[in-house]
Amino acid sequence: MEELLKLLQLKKATENQSVTQPTGLLGNTEALIGAGLLSQGAAGKNIFEAVLPSLTQAAQIRKLVQPTEQKTKAAYDPKTGKTVYATEAEIKAKGLVPPPKEPLVKMDAGETAEQKKIGEVFGTKYEDIAKAGAAAQENIPTLDTISALNKTKDLKTGFLGEFRTSAEKLANSLGLQIDVQNVPAAEVLSATTGKLVLQGLSNFKGSISDGERKFVKDINAGLSMSREGIDALINLQRKGSQITIKYNQEADDWVERNGGLSKKDKITGKSWSQFTSQFHKENPLIDDEQRKNLMSLSKNSSPEFMSGVQIINGKRYKKIGNDIYKID
Numbered sequence: 001m002e003e004l005l006k007l008l009q010l011k012k013a014t015e016n017q018s019v020t021q022p023t024g025l026l027g028n029t030e031a032l033i034g035a036g037l038l039s040q041g042a043a044g045k046n047i048f049e050a051v052l053p054s055l056t057q058a059a060q061i062r063k064l065v066q067p068t069e070q071k072t073k074a075a076y077d078p079k080t081g082k083t084v085y086a087t088e089a090e091i092k093a094k095g096l097v098p099p100p101k102e103p104l105v106k107m108d109a110g111e112t113a114e115q116k117k118i119g120e121v122f123g124t125k126y127e128d129i130a131k132a133g134a135a136a137q138e139n140i141p142t143l144d145t146i147s148a149l150n151k152t153k154d155l156k157t158g159f160l161g162e163f164r165t166s167a168e169k170l171a172n173s174l175g176l177q178i179d180v181q182n183v184p185a186a187e188v189l190s191a192t193t194g195k196l197v198l199q200g201l202s203n204f205k206g207s208i209s210d211g212e213r214k215f216v217k218d219i220n221a222g223l224s225m226s227r228e229g230i231d232a233l234i235n236l237q238r239k240g241s242q243i244t245i246k247y248n249q250e251a252d253d254w255v256e257r258n259g260g261l262s263k264k265d266k267i268t269g270k271s272w273s274q275f276t277s278q279f280h281k282e283n284p285l286i287d288d289e290q291r292k293n294l295m296s297l298s299k300n301s302s303p304e305f306m307s308g309v310q311i312i313n314g315k316r317y318k319k320i321g322n323d324i325y326k327i328d
Contacts, residue, residue, distance in 0.1 A: 071087070072085040073086070073091075075096035075098065077096055084096070119260060121262075122260055122261040122262035122272070123260070126251055126255060128205075129207075129248050132203040132204070132206065132207065132248065133244055133247070133249075136200075136204075136240070136241035136244040136248075137245060139196075139203075140238070143196075143238055143241075146170070146189070146192065146193055146196065149166065149167055149170075149185070150189060150234070152185055155184065155304050155305075156184055156186065156304050157185065164181065167180050167185070170196075171188060171191070171192050174192060176191055178192075184304070186302075187305070190224045190225065193224045193230050196237065197216065197224075197236070197237060198217065200241070201213050201216060201220075204240045204243070204285075206276065207240075208240055208244070208280070208285050209280040209284075212284070212285045212286060220233065221327050222297075222301070224305070224318075225301035225302065225305045225309075225318070225327060226297070226302045226305060227302065229300065229301075232294060236286070239285060243283050246283065250275070254272060254275070301327070309327065
């Protein structure tokens with residue numbers, strides 16, 4: 001009777017467990033153990049004598065119920081380019097492969113020796129553009145000075161008063177050794193204008209096409225032989241300075257937007273070289289009509305500007321700084 005009461009208590013306990021344990025063939029280990037004990041009792045056996053084999057049975061059941069711990073190992077994911085740790089099943093399911101003997105490194109732009117060199121070249125180019133933009137901005141007051149000097153009433157004699165001081169400072173800033181007090185104003189003006197234009201053309205490299213720069217350089221000496229020609233040179237320098245400043249601003253925007261001039265534009269997909277070619281087309285220094293007018297103007301010269309001109313084999317030459325240029 002006592003054994004029967006214990007059997008009933010055990011049965012009740014197993015029923016209560018079934019409420020909270022997972023269902024299924026192997027979902028309730030304790031219930032299965034209890035069922036085994038009940039079957040032993042129903043067969044007329046002492047249920048407590050069956051405890052040891054039941055515990056053995058429980059261990060076997062748990063081994064079946066509990067998932068086997070799967071080992072992970074290193075594998076390479078071709079999609080992400082990373083080495084991960086996964087089970088055999090995950091390796092097959094995700095298409096992973098054995099890791100390479102040498103780590104696969106996905107190099108960012110600029111990491112290879114070639115890319116680094118390219119980055120340095122474009123870095124230098126950006127620095128030059130910034131310097132040219134600053135120089136163009138600084139040239140504007142100088143152009144104002146030359147424009148004022150060109151309007152001086154008498155260019156045959158030396159400059160007087162503030163004009164002489166301005167002319168002397170301008171000549172010195174350009175590296176010209178001129179006795180402003182004793183040299184005719186026209187010669188001082190012609191030399192300083194010519195030298196300033198040559199200096200400006202050097203700064204305009206990149207923002208102005210090479211063809212335009214060469215054209216202005218070729219007619220520079222001829223245009224510096226008359227007031228009208230000097231006015232034309234001043235206007236060319238002003239426009240060139242404005243274009244250079246604009247080009248500098250475009251470079252700043254490009255670097256800020258794309259991370260460097262060596263990078264393609266995120267918006268247009270163009271390279272900086274492609275952008276520069278388009279920039280030249282949209283921002284010309286001179287058009288065809290102006291080119292004709294400048295060519296004609298460069299062949300005119302005023303008597304007051306003939307000082308220092310040398311004629312060799314019927315051709316006129318003029319010294320600007322340390323270099324000799326043919327006028328026509």
